Amino acid sequence: xxxxxxxxxxxxxxxxxxxxxxxxxxxxxxxxxxxxxxxxxxxxxxxxxxxxxxxxxxxxxxxxxxxxxxxxxxxxxxxxxxxxxxxxxxxxxxxxxxxxxxxxxxxxxxxxxxxxxxxxxxxxxxxxxxxxxxxxxxxxxxxxxxxxxxxxxxxxxxxxxxxxxxxxxxxxxxxxxxxxxxxxxxxxxxxxxxxxxxxxxxxxxxxxxxxxxxxxxxxxxxxxxxxxxxxxxxxxxxxxxxxxxxxxxxxxxxxxxxxxxxxxxxxxxxxxxxxxxxxxxxxxxxxxxxxxxxxxxxxxxxxxxxxxxxxxxx
Numbered sequence: 001x002x003x004x005x006x007x008x009x010x011x012x013x014x015x016x017x018x019x020x021x022x023x024x025x026x027x028x029x030x031x032x033x034x035x036x037x038x039x040x041x042x043x044x045x046x047x048x049x050x051x052x053x054x055x056x057x058x059x060x061x062x063x064x065x066x067x068x069x070x071x072x073x074x075x076x077x078x079x080x081x082x083x084x085x086x087x088x089x090x091x092x093x094x095x096x097x098x099x100x101x102x103x104x105x106x107x108x109x110x111x112x113x114x115x116x117x118x119x120x121x122x123x124x125x126x127x128x129x130x131x132x133x134x135x136x137x138x139x140x141x142x143x144x145x146x147x148x149x150x151x152x153x154x155x156x157x158x159x160x161x162x163x164x165x166x167x168x169x170x171x172x173x174x175x176x177x178x179x180x181x182x183x184x185x186x187x188x189x190x191x192x193x194x195x196x197x198x199x200x201x202x203x204x205x206x207x208x209x210x211x212x213x214x215x216x217x218x219x220x221x222x223x224x225x226x227x228x229x230x231x232x233x234x235x236x237x238x239x240x241x242x243x244x245x246x247x248x249x250x251x252x253x254x255x256x257x258x259x260x261x262x263x264x265x266x267x268x269x270x271x272x273x274x275x276x277x278x279x280x281x282x283x284x285x286x287x288x289x290x291x292x293x294x295x296x297x298x299x300x301x302x303x304x305x306x307x308x309x310x311x312x313x314x
Contacts, residue, residue, distance in 0.1 A: 001166070002163035002166070003138035003164075004160060004161065004162055004163045004164070005140075005164065006032060006100075006161065007163075008135075008138035008141040008142050009141050010033065010037070012145045013025060013070055013145060016145070016149065017041055021044070023044060023070065023149075024044050024045075024059075024062055024069040025041055025044060025045045025046070025069075025072065026046050026048060026059055026062075026069050026071045026072065027072045028048055028050055028051065028055055028071075029049055030072050030074070032072060032102065033045065033072075052078060052081045053085055056071065056082045056085035056086050056097070057085045057089055059071045059090070059095075059097045060085065060090050063090070068149070069097050069098065071097060072100050073099075073101060073102070074101065074108065074115060075101035075104040075120045075158055075159075076103065076114070076116060076120070078120070078156075079101070079117060079123045080119075083123065086099070086154075091127040091129055091130050095153070096151070096153060097154050097155070098148050098154075098157065099155065099156045099157065100157050100159060101120065101158055101159060102161060103115060103116075103159075103161050104134070104159055104246070105160075105194060105246030105247060105285070106118070106246055106288040106289060107160045109279070109282070109284055109285050109288040110283065112282065113279050117158070118274050118279075119247070119248060119251070120158060120247075121158065121193075121223055121245075121253065122252050123251075124156045124224075125223045125256065130153070130155075130156060130224060131151060131153065131156065131176060131177075131222070131225065132222065133155070133156070133157050134158045134193040135157065135159070135174075135195075136167055136194060136195050136198040138164075139167075140167075140173070140174045141157070143175075144157060144174070145157075151176065161285070162284070164196070165195070167199070168202065177225050177227060178222070178227055179218050179219065179221070179222070179227040179230040180218065181217070181230065182217040183205050183215065184214075185205065186214055187213050187214045187215060187240075188213060188214075188215045188216070188242065188307075189218060189235050189238045189240070190215050190242050190299060191218040191220050191231070191253065191257055192217075192218070192253070193219065193220050193221055194245065194246050196285075196289050197245050198217075198219050199296075200295055200298075201296070201299060203296035204296040207296065207300050208300060211304075213304075215303070216234045216238065218231065218234060223252070226260060231257065232260070232264045238267065239268070240267070240306050240307065241257060241269045242270045242272060242306075243257050243269065243272065243273075245273045246274070247273050248273055248275075249271045249272075249275070252273065253273075254271030254272075255271075257269055257271075268306065270302055272298060272299065272302060274292055274294075275292065
């Protein structure tokens with residue numbers, strides 16, 4: 001059943017706050033928390049209004065005093081308007097602030113480039129000690145919220161807006177810092193993060209298998225700390241690695257994969273993501289994902305073209 005990752009986070013947090021009085025929920029008028037939720041959370045919920053810079057500073061202060069704040073804002077504002085306090089107040093002091101950033105990627109497509117977050121992973125994965133995760137579905141979101149309670153230092157979680165399908169099959173719950181191998185194959189590696197890219201890679205792997213090309217599919221949900229071991233082990237026997245992400249091609253998952261393999265297991269890496277331009281189309285997330293061709297069909301075309309080129313060179 002499709003479910004929004006931001007709603008999965010909200011619904012899992014309240015019972016945890018009831019068990020842990022040190023947990024706090026700091027909001028910025030996101031509209032995610034209704035009156036019933038706010039009443040149930042009591043003094044552990046605070047709405048600061050649209051004040052993202054203040055949000056991060058207050059969260060840092062609470063964390064320094066022994067609390068564990070979960071802060072709620074849109075990803076575009078968390079990683080641009082509030083970047084300075086994230087860097088100086090939170091990351092520099094390695095404080096346990098959980099930045100729960102909604103409307104990640106193209107999820108706010110209907111609101112235009114001001115509200116779209118296509119740089120957030122690049123910005124935050126380079127901050128020392130910052131854990132950065134991108135759940136692929138609601139179940140993963142719940143798992144990450146629970147795991148965050150025993151995680152040292154700050155955490156950034158990229159969440160969506162609307163319901164997205166669950167990953168197919170009986171996949172074991174993801175673990176922060178460990179890549180998920182969703183499918184095994186020795187010819188190519190398809191690596192992705194986030195709901196639509198991961199589903200696209202799984203669908204592409206099915207089509208490629210029908211044509212005799214076996215693909216390993218990795219859900220690289222944690223960009224920092226990065227699971228170098230799993231990626232390298234998958235890439236060594238493969239002739240090609242293709243990354244797919246709802247992010248600009250520079251600096252995000254594709255950058256992390258390329259950097260890692262350049263040092264550990266050099267191989268060809270093709271990065272599929274948003275082109276180097278601001279979004280020039282208005283529409284919902286599904287429309288923009290299709291418009292910019294972050295699809296299973298494009299993954300299949302990319303793999304086939306790359307393998308055909310290699311055969312021609314030989």
